[in-house]
Amino acid sequence: MITRHVIAFLSILMPLHAAEGWWNKEWTQRQKLTLNTGADGAKLSGPLENAAVLVRLHAGNFQFSKAAADGGDLRFVTDDGKLLPHQVESFDALMNEAFVWVKLPSVAAGTTTVNLYYGSANPAAVEPAKTADVYDAVLVWHLSDRGAAPTDATANGNNGSVALAASEGAIIGSGARLLGAEPVTIAASPSLDFSGGFTWSAWVKPSALQAGAEIFRRGEFRILLDQGVPLVTVGNQRSTPVPALAAATWSHVVVTAGDGKVSLYVNGEAVSQLATPLPVLDGALTVGGADAGARFVGEIDELEISKGARSADWVKFAATSQGGTEAGQRTVTLAEAESGEGGGGKHSGGALEHLSLFGDIANNMMFDGWIAIGICAIMIVVGWTVAIQKFKYLNTIQKGTKEFLRQWKQLSSDLTAIDHGDQASIRNLGGADSHQMSVIEKSPLYQIYHIGSEEIRHRLARDKQRTQGLSARSIQAIRAALDGGLVHETHRLTKGLVFLTISIAGGPYVGLLGTVVGVMITFAIIAKSGEVDVNSIAPGIASALLATVVGLLVAIPALFIYSYLNSRIKEATSGMQVFIDEFVAKMAEFYPPAGEVSPYAPQPVSKNH
Known part of the structure; x- marks a missing residue:
């Protein structure tokens, strides 16, 4: 610097x-x-x-x-x-x-x-x-429209039908969120004639691994993410399965079609190929799932459709140069x-001269102005200290949550794998090692999970064979305990943000107070001295206004930081609410009340066998 x-x-x-x-x-x-x-x-x-x-x-x-x-x-x-x-x-x-x-x-x-x-x-x-x-493509959506329908960056005008929710901080600037609601359609046009083949390219980030999630469709041609596995279907033909994409991670997916074959690329590498001619594709295009049961939920960015099948080099260059990776930075x-x-x-x-003027203005600053600036400086120190601590805390719990969800994905398939009579089994999620636990314990989801597991343990302790299960009243009581844990974790997440709101609301007022007092004193001095000229007024007014400038310098960064932190906290809170719903559902499924049998319980062996 x-x-x-x-x-x-x-x-x-x-x-x-x-x-x-x-x-x-x-x-x-x-x-x-x-x-x-x-x-x-x-x-x-x-x-x-x-x-x-x-x-x-x-x-x-x-x-x-x-x-x-x-x-x-x-x-x-x-x-x-x-x-x-x-x-x-x-x-x-x-x-x-x-x-x-x-x-x-x-x-x-x-x-x-x-x-x-x-x-x-x-x-x-x-x-x-x-x-x-x-662009030489027929459709390019940057998806940076923020609350408006997707706009085509080419001259073809292939715009989307409905507005999409904005996704800040996508792979390239801002992108769009597909929330499983109404899909985006593009009306057929002469520019979208795919008789000679085409190339479909986009960055996708699935929120979760869904079954049969449809990203794109035109007629009998579909691009799917089935439990995260990218697939291409043409009529009844289906490409061979490939490794699944990771949830909550950006991946570059490209499909090229032409010359009797359809090729699938993921992150610049060819992963699958389907030998089939293209059917007639002349209807509307759908992005996000045409059918209600096949809606893709996640984020999407930089959607491009071109005529003809792009080369493997084109695909690799797009994935590398756009991805923001180390290889892309070298490219x-x-x-x-x-x-x-x-x-x-x-x-x-001129800019340097303007900066030098601030030194002259500060030299004329009166004592009251310095008091206002001193208070603003304290606000900056306190606010930035809170912001840095909150950034570190959110990054820590994000890392812990990621590791916890990886363990929970395995555990949720059979909640009875935890020995609820053993606190150690509850604590380590049935088998996580000490290094993993040191990370997981920072996650608020783990704290909520621990509350729920302890509640289950207390209730099952009455029945040593653990066949009694949980009644509807017990499940309701456990949900209340989980909601209490949610409130507690939310308080931890928002602790200290009040200092940022004080900086946002109070900084400009403190600066304004310093300015008003400085102007009053300046005019009082002029009245006593009787000198009324620009040279006697301007320095005092300028130095008084400096207090307002400092107040705004306190408030503006605090506003941006608060908005960013608040969005991350809301995301974490939403994740906890979703986890509570999932935990209660799994609990009701694996611990049915007396008289009901869990579908996951081992079936008795017939005496005839």
């Missing part, structure tokens, strides 16, 4: 004049974008044509402060000066994060370089190429920024 600031400061004093080979003097910044398809990158077998490349921009590889706030001055230019089409999917200068798609007519085997220019005070000097030219890289003698070069000096 310090090194970057030093380089930026030196670039202000001694600008690097890169006149030779500089594309346009209106643009002041340039970074070299390199695509590596060799053995240490995407590992492709040859060149790639007409690739839409995802460029991830963040604080570590891009100077957001020198670009337009909406990314409107970004231009991608080849070494010979040709302007390339690009689309900004999202550009957040506040969070220092952006996702940009660039069309490369040809990606050579080995490395290909392109220049990213930005930092123009007059972006209209060179209009960007058409956004619709970025698409940005070099350090270069500065040119552009028309926007004066902005850096």
Whole structure:
């Protein structure tokens, strides 16, 4: 961080004049974008044509402060000066994060370089190429519409029928959630003629492993996730089973169809192939499950449909470059920024001058203003301390919950495997080792499970043979105990958040109080001295307003942090509620009341055998 600031400061004093080979003097910044398809990158077998490349921009590889706030001055230019089409999917200068798609007519085997220019005070000097030219697909959904129906990024207008819930922090920016409700349909259009074959590509994240969950359908052609196993069905034909996708994990799924075969790819690798010609596919397309019993529940991002069967290299490049993995970071890289003698070069000096003014303003700050700033500083320290502790706590319980659910998945198939007469068996979930338990015990789900198991143990202790089971009243009482545990764990999750809400609500008011008092004192001094001129008023007013600025600097980060933490806490609370329902259902199933027999109980052996 310090090194970057030093380089930026030196670039202000001694600008690097890169006149030779500089594309346009209106643009002041340039970074070299390199695509590596060799053995240490995407590992492709040859060149790639007409690739839409995802460029991830963040604080570590891009100077957001020198670009337009909406990314409107970004231009991608080849070494010979040709302007390339690009689309900004999202550009957040506040969070220092952006996702940009660039069309490369040809990606050579080995490395290909392109220049990213930005930092123009007059972006209209060179209009960007058409956004619709970025893609050679017939449908591209970035699914970053946030509460609106999916919009096609191509010129074909193949938009979705219904709005989808937003999924923040998807694999590429924001995505969409499919909640098992009404599916998304796309009306048939001339652009969606699949008579010559097609390619379907998307990132999917199943919430749980469902039976027969349908992701995509058109006519007799379906793409399924059956208990997490990706399958393709064409009429009565079905692709061979492959390893299941992990629940709550993003996976890249691609299906290519053409030339009498259908190929299935997962995370860039071919996993299955079905030898069959395509039937006539001319109806509407459905995403998320056409039938009520086959609705996919999970998240989806970056859905793309193309005419013709894409190559294996195209699939591998898409999975590698879009996934954000280490291999993807080696595949698409940005070099350090270069500065040119552009028309926007004066902005850096102006920004530095503005920053220096804050020192002058602080020198004129009165005692009352410093009190307000001191209170705001205490709020910042307390609020950030709580935030850091809460971040660590949520990450810890998330890790514990993941391990607990892995153990619970095995245990829930036979709850009687736990010896409820043995507290050690209850504690270690019937066989988890000490290392696993040290992680699991941090999970709130484990605490709720422990409460429920102890309640079962107390009630079964009356019947040493454990044939009595649990009555409906006992199950109701145990659910009440579990709900009590939920309330307790929720209190632990939300403990301390009040300090963030105090910062959000109180910071601006404390700053405003400092400003109002400072303005009053300034005018009182003017009234006593009788000097009424700008030089006597401006410093006092400016220093008084600094208190409000500090108050806002307390509240704004606290607001974002609180919103993020609150969303994670709600997610954890929802998970506990779902687990309680599942635990009660399993408990009622495996411990039926007297007179009823559990379907999982061992059947008596006939005397005739």
